[in-house]
Amino acid sequence: MRGTSFLDQFREAVPGAVVGENLTAVDPWVEVVPAKIAEACRWLAKASPVRFDSLQCITAVDWFEPDAKKAAKNTWQPHTELVYHLWSTPAKVSLVLKCELPRWQGDVPGELPELPSVTGVWRGADWHEREVYDLSGVRFTGHPDLRRILCPEDWEGHPLRKDYEQPLDYHGIRGK
Amino acid sequence: MTQLMGDDPRIVEFDVRTDEMLVNMGPQHPSTHGVLRLVLRTDGEIVSEVEPHIGYLHRCAEKIGENLTHRQWIPYTDRMDYLAAMNMNLGWALAVEKLMKYEVSQKARHLRVLITELGRIASHLVGMGAYGLDLGTFSPFLYAFRERERILDLFEEACGARLTYSYITIGGLTADLPPGWLQRCEAFLDQFEPIIAEYHALLTTNAIFVKRTAGIGVLSRDMAIEYGCSGPVLRGSGVDQDLRRDGEAIYTAMYDGYAFEVAVQKNGHYPRDHQYPAVPADAVLGDCWHRFFVRMLEVVQSMDLARQAIDRYASCKGTIGEPLKLTEKMPAGDAYLETECPKGQMGFYVVSDGSAIPWRVRARSSSFSNLAVAPELCRGCLIADVPAIVGSLDIVMGEIDR
Amino acid sequence: MVEFLTSTVGLSGWLAWTIAAVVSAVLVLNVIAGGALAFIWAERKVSARIQDRLGPTRTGGRFGWLQSVADGIKLLAKEDLMPQGADGLLFRLAPYVSFCASFCAFIALPFAFDVVGQRLNVAVFFVVAVLGLEVFGVILAGYASASKWSLFGAMREAAQVVSYEVPLGMCVVVPVMIAGTMDMVTIAEKQAGWFWNWYIFHDPFTFVIFWVYVTCAVASVNRAPFDLAEAESELVAGFHTEYSGLRWSYFFMAEYGSMFLVSAMAAVLFLGGWNGPVPLASLAGLSAGTGDTAPYVVRLLGLANLVAKASLGVIVMMWIRWTLPRLRIDQVMATCLKYCTPIAAVMFAGAMLWKIALPGGLVPGLSRPGGEIREGWLPGPGGAAIPGESTRDGSLARVTP
Secondary structure, eight states: OOOOHHHHHHHHTTTTTTEEEESSSSSSSSEEEEGGGGHHHHHIIIIIIOOOEEEEEEEEEEESSSSHHHHHOOOSSSSSEEEEEEEEEETTTEEEEEEEOOSGGGOTTOOOEEEEOOTOOOOTTTHHHHHHHHHHHEEETTTTTTOOOOOTTTTSOOOOSTTTTOOOOETTTEEO | OHHHHTTOTTTTOOSOOOOOEEEEOOSOTSSSTTTOOOEEEEEEEEEEEEEEEETOOOOOHHHHHHSSSTTGHHHHHHTTTTTTHHHHHHHHHHHHHHHHOOOOOOOOOOHHHHHHHHHHHHHHHHHHHHHHHTOOOOOHHHHHHHHHHHHHHHHHHHSOSEEEEHHHHTTEEESSSOHHHHHHHHHHHHHHHHHHHHHIIOOOOOOOHHHHHTTOOOOOOOHHHHHHHOHHHHHTTOOOOOOHHHHHHHHHHHGGGGGOOOOOOOOTBBBGGSSOOOOOOOOOOHHHHHHHHHHHHHHHHHHHHHHHHHHHHHHSSSSSOOOOOOOOOOOOOEEEOOOOOOTTTEEEEEEEEESSSEEEEEOOOHHHHHHHHHHHHTTTTBTTHHHHHHHHOOOOHHHHOO | OOIIIIIIIIOOHHHHHHHHHHHHHHHHHHHHHHHHHHHHHHHHHHHHHHTTTOOOTTTOOOOOOTTTHHHHHHHHHOOOOOOOOOOOHHHHHHHHHHHHHHHHHGGGGGEEETTEESSOHHHHHHHHHHHHHHHHHHHHHHHHHHOOHHHHHHHHHHHHHHHHHHHHHHHHHHHHHTTTOOOOOHHHTTTTTTGGSGGGGHHHHHHHHHHHHHHHHHHTTOOOOOOOOGGGGHTTTGGGTTTOHHHHHHHHHHHHHHHHHHHHHHHHHHHHOOOOOOOOOHHOOOSSSSSSHHHHHHHHHHHHHHHHHHHHHHHHHHHHHHSSSOOOHHHHHHHIIIIIHHHHHHHHHHHHHHHHHOTSSSTTSSSOOOTTTTTTTTSSSOOOTTTOOOOOOOOOOOOOO
């Protein structure tokens, strides 16, 4: 969705949700505070002038460089970025929302970062959030059934994290 | 369980209630289209709850993509929807091209249209045949494969592979068509066109087929949208959306100037529906029959598009151009693009840090979202309806599990 | 045969009876086994032609005619598996129960004039009743397999077969009523002559009820579109999910045996039995009852006729199977209870009234068998039995003087 007027309405409707935007990127995006994501999505889906009635995709991007030498050159701080791709069926326009989360909740390794689930807005978000939880290790609070979806239930670690190490052994099956 | 059933009119109430039984349908079951596992909670023949378990084919293709350059990941897209690998290739190629702001030559553009539309026909043929199989009739499956085989022959001539093509690549296509290919393709289309009436006779209008599909697994318009369903599943519910017309500029530009009508029921009519069998009286918009019928219409639509593409490609001068180098650097940033694949809207998301190797790749699978709606559709149906409903969603596990 | 053994060879009575029974049983068993092999091959070829393929082409030189034998050898060599939780005895017993039911019913089936394992005066009743027992094998298999899919298949089969027995019985009763006997030999005899003497053309009601019979017969032998018990797209393989090797092939043989049996029943009850559409034998002046070679020629012709009709029935079943999708269980039951049973009942009543009003059939005078064959001319259970004549000696290929 291009244009600032819509963004202004968004800011007005969900105060404090929007913390940044980039309208010149290939896919213009709006950054939303993680805690307000569900509220923002509810407004976008149900009340906004452009009804974003469909959630196409949730992606977690792990911004982390395991190699310390390379990490030193990076301009960004390690974080997990959640990207929501929204689509409006009546208007045929898309919207990209981004959320910046810490890699670990409270910077305690092993504690998964949390943000509110949007399953209450789109029921289709259920499986997408489960997938993000499974592969990237983000906990969605308020999700009705947050389990692993692609990996086995007893799998350890979250494979799409950059510091993930493949287990050497899984139930007697040799890894690596 | 009574609570679950509620006032749903689809649910037949019986005085006799037996013990609940948990049944595993799959992962080794003939009609789960691969390695899908459905846990059914049944009361006799009635299914009160269906829970899909996926991931048996999980390869973490997205992680693999973080370790390869953009072009090297093309073969992995083949293996997602392996029944429409050409369309998968195109989705990823266009997503990367969108990020790089690259535009392919006109000849390559028309060739891409031609190839992907043929891929769509091939995929829908499998979808149609396998659906017949789900309903217990074997012959349409082989009829479908007979024609698909000829498409695969054409693909083999063009790129050397019959299933995982890696033909469409970033910056164009790996090779131009061999001489005489267009004539053979036209010959195939001419021969294929009258055969579609056979499929309609065997399935679409068959009384038993109609009895098994009409009014079964009704997916309402709102539910389809809320679950992010796409493709024929969405259009079968009456939502007028086809990314070839409604998608992003880089994708719709490909189809610029092509004449086609989106296969969706509007005001009770499908486009050009006088040519096709009438919608049966029992069919409800959004049921299995409509999903199937949309696919059948899209086969004809794709043939039409392929014919247009043949003319346009033939009239283009010059070459299809060279694909980009394997190590061509991408600009930093991210791009998400959905394309209209046979199974639905397949999205690819690429995040780049400025090198040739993407920082993150993401495949948004259409079948994944389409399958997510299955528990809703199967609630309260009979066991025999479960394959009918899951089959009508036309899923491919390679794409769901990635 | 018993006569021949006792009077010519000079064996004692009980030995002669045993030998006669064994010979008959072996012949019938071979008919089923050989027939099943032939029909499995035919099914491969027919389905291949329907599906634009070739089917087996190499085994045995040409046309893959040895394919069924090769399959049989493969099945013999296969590991015999039994699930851990299965009820061993019942699991092993089930295929034989199924097969025996199918096999026993053949005893009363006449293949040609007087070519019958055991001529019974209640042959129709016997065949329908014994064929109905096949379901026990299926239920046992489903129950004993310790598999939920098998159980589903068995329960479906039980519901389906038991329901379809009702309209099937009603359909079968109509020719019995017209003929006035349950003896299949007599029923077929009464349809001798030109094809308009066949009971399917007896009156409009029999014509309709023939198609009801076809539907019910296909359903009662579990062929598509009624093959709910082994619906592979829903129940994996239904009741025989857990079976392998020879045991599985017994189910298969029973299925093909039953298919042939219901087709032969249709031929005998509605399509003139071993009487061809044109009474070639009587036109040529041959009679089953007189002369030296004539009885054999007539019987061979009759045998060929019946086998051709029954095979045609089986091929039609194959054709249906490879063309139509499968019905759902509730639709199968609705077909039976809402359509087949009422139609059969009405047709039964209609045929009965017709019989009273127009005893001669559709065109009075035409439908009476002309010539020498008349009701009751033949001594035996179906006809007016000659006093003192044993009712048990209608053995295989007995030549009536």
